[in-house]
Amino acid sequence: MEILKLAPVGKDYLWGGTRLQENFGKQINLNPLAETWECSVHPDGQSIVVNGSFAGMTLAEVFCRKPEYLGTKVGEKKELPILVKFIDAKQDLSVQVHPDDDYAREYEGDNGKTEMWYVLETDKGARLIYGFEHPVTEELLRKAITDGELDKHLHKVQIQKGDCFYVPAGVVHGIGAGALIAEIQESSNVTYRVYDYDRVDKNGQKRPLHFEKAVSVMDMQPAKVVQKKNRFVRYYPGCSREIVCRCKYFETEHICVRKGFSFTAREESYQIFLCLDGEGQVETVDERRKPVRFRKGDCLFIPAGIGRCHLLGETELLKVRC
Structure with a gap:
């Protein structure tokens, strides 16, 4: 993979x-x-x-x-x-x-x-x-x-x-x-x-x-409040993370990285990283795979089942999965 x-x-x-x-x-x-x-x-x-x-x-x-x-x-x-x-x-x-x-x-x-x-x-x-x-x-x-x-x-x-x-x-x-x-x-x-x-x-x-x-x-009724406020942000030693949208089609998480964080791409779903600012790299625990570098504006697709990954850098990301 x-x-x-x-x-x-x-x-x-x-x-x-x-x-x-x-x-x-x-x-x-x-x-x-x-x-x-x-x-x-x-x-x-x-x-x-x-x-x-x-x-x-x-x-x-x-x-x-x-x-x-x-x-x-x-x-x-x-x-x-x-x-x-x-x-x-x-x-x-x-x-x-x-x-x-x-x-x-x-x-x-x-x-x-x-x-x-x-x-x-x-x-x-x-x-x-x-x-x-x-x-x-x-x-x-x-x-x-x-x-x-x-x-x-x-x-x-x-x-x-x-x-x-x-x-x-x-x-x-x-x-x-x-x-x-x-x-x-x-x-x-x-x-x-x-x-x-x-x-x-x-x-x-x-x-x-x-x-x-x-x-x-179209829905012809008045609009309901849709702006996502009072979101719950989780803080970790190397990053902060918050779920900004979850629906039947996708889940989107906003991540601000100061040093790095680890995540696992399990067999259930792919993950997509869209870089909004900064730069960094993603590497897996398999040393035979080369790290993939990215910067502001780049998009990475992480295959389902690739396992444990590490993301390093100073960057702002959206992470998307189904």
Whole structure:
């Protein structure tokens, strides 16, 4: 078994910026660079392994050869159920919603999309859209979009670095201008745009909206409190750790490392490390395996069953598992 260091695929959506190149070292020749899919096997963008005996292969190709890397919890399909990405919103993203698994599989041939956001950087006044301020109906929304008044029905949340939000399928949402975010989601690329601020793309065309599908899947009730506050942080001699989100699809832990810590990758689940700051290396107890170094912006895939590992350095990480 090998620890896999991954290279992402970039997306040049019109609302993106340049911070992923400038602040996270992404050597991707896209302008704007809106997203980097750091750990992905989705057909719309697949990560590439850059180290070891699998160098040059897609992560999906590795799993075809080594399905045991995923662990026993993923089920008989042996597919990576999540997608990990960075998002740089120089402009507002569209007001959008994602379907659940049943709807997406029936109508889109894809998974649904439940996700979480971990806020990395914000400009002053940056906000998110999360659900509605009051109950709405299809008729009200249709009229509001026609009249350009949708904004007054949307629930806005001010954000700052370190905030975490859980966004289940069906919740209308939008990432606001000035936010740089790490997103953990189901492995899916199904998005229904409700409103896109009448913007046009580089060809002068408005991006399509998906109102009919959107109202078929959205929760039209007022938003509930979603911001994760009063989180429980555990302190250890070399690090601090906190669970920031746990749902049926993934568990995400925020880890700040001062010296190092040890962990075990058991047979039940893979682990993914996304480096938010600093640098370090991961080594296993098997001295035949070379340590894998990483720095801010890097993503590592730790195979299920690789056993006891040690992470050394001064770094900030998100650790994801199923």
